[in-house]
Amino acid sequence: MNYAPFFALCMRIVHTTHKMNDHNQTPKRLAVLALAQQAANCMNCGLASTRTQVVFGDGNPDGPLLIVGEGPGMNEDLEGRPFVGKAGQLLDSCLAEQTIDRRHIYITNVVRCRPTIREEKSVRNRPPSSEEMAACLPWLQQTIAIIQPVVILCLGAPSAKTIIKPDFRITQERGQWFSNSYAPNIIASWHPSYVMRMHGDAYDKARAQLVGDIAAARNRVREVRRTLEQSTALEET
Numbered sequence: 577m578n579y580a581p582f583f584a585l586c587m588r589i590v591h592t593t594h595k596m597n598d599h600n601q602t603p604k605r606l607a608v609l610a611l612a613q614q615a616a617n618c619m620n621c622g623l624a625s626t627r628t629q630v631v632f633g634d635g636n637p638d639g640p641l642l643i644v645g646e647g648p649g650m651n652e653d654l655e656g657r658p659f660v661g662k663a664g665q666l667l668d669s670c671l672a673e674q675t676i677d678r679r680h681i682y683i684t685n686v687v688r689c690r691p692t693i694r695e696e697k698s699v700r701n702r703p704p705s706s707e708e709m710a711a712c713l714p715w716l717q718q719t720i721a722i723i724q725p726v727v728i729l730c731l732g733a734p735s736a737k738t739i740i741k742p743d744f745r746i747t748q749e750r751g752q753w754f755s756n757s758y759a760p761n762i763i764a765s766w767h768p769s770y771v772m773r774m775h776g777d778a779y780d781k782a783r784a785q786l787v788g789d790i791a792a793a794r795n796r797v798r799e800v801r802r803t804l805e806q807s808t809a810l811e812e813t
């Protein structure tokens with residue numbers, strides 16, 4: 577589906593709004609906000625009937641790095657922000673090791689409502705189904721079209737299969753670079769929830785790989801910026 581007309585309209589509206597009254601907001605921030613307001617009432621899949629709220633995304637839409645996870649869990653569903661539970665704390669600590677925080681990046685998920693499975697006395701998280709991911713894809717595509725990230729970091733196989741390619745194999749292709757119409761630089765790593773399920777040396781190794789992939793993403797952003805600065809300097813001579 578071509579989202580260019582929607583994006584162009586959105587940007588025209590937000591440019592006008594921006595000029596009119598809010599000097600702290602940027603066109604991308606306003607466009608993401610407008611999209612999130614639309615998504616708040618989304619009924620496009622069955623997750624709408626069990627969610628507390630749509631968890632659209634968090635962070636800085638003007639940042640060069642977009643992180644895409646799997647879906648909200650219980651804490652995210654209650655709080656309305658992605659990656660706020662234990663997996664989120666682990667992600668934040670890995671990002672902090674590379675001097676990155678949420679002011680520098682935007683974080684979202686392939687599905688924006690919590691997938692759950694009801695057991696006898698409890699309700700627990702589950703991975704999103706392929707139908708749910710397909711239903712939610714337009715929100716992700718529109719988010720990417722607004723942000724136009726320099727680098728996308730996919731966390732976990734569902735995100736990599738959605739953004740990189742359907743037959744992505746996380747155990748073999750994690751940490752490799754890809755490029756497609758979503759972004760010129762895309763890399764996948766372990767989901768923090770997967771890392772948390774590891775123990776001992778396996779935990780240390782998986783966590784180190786996640787930190788390494790975050791470092792690779794940050795370094796790629798820096799390389800792209802350096803190249804852009806050099807070509808701008810050349811044009812000005």
Ligand code: SF4
Nearest residue numbers: 618620621689711712
């Ligand atoms: S998961 Fe996505 S498609 Fe499904 S109801 Fe929520 S926002 Fe809509």
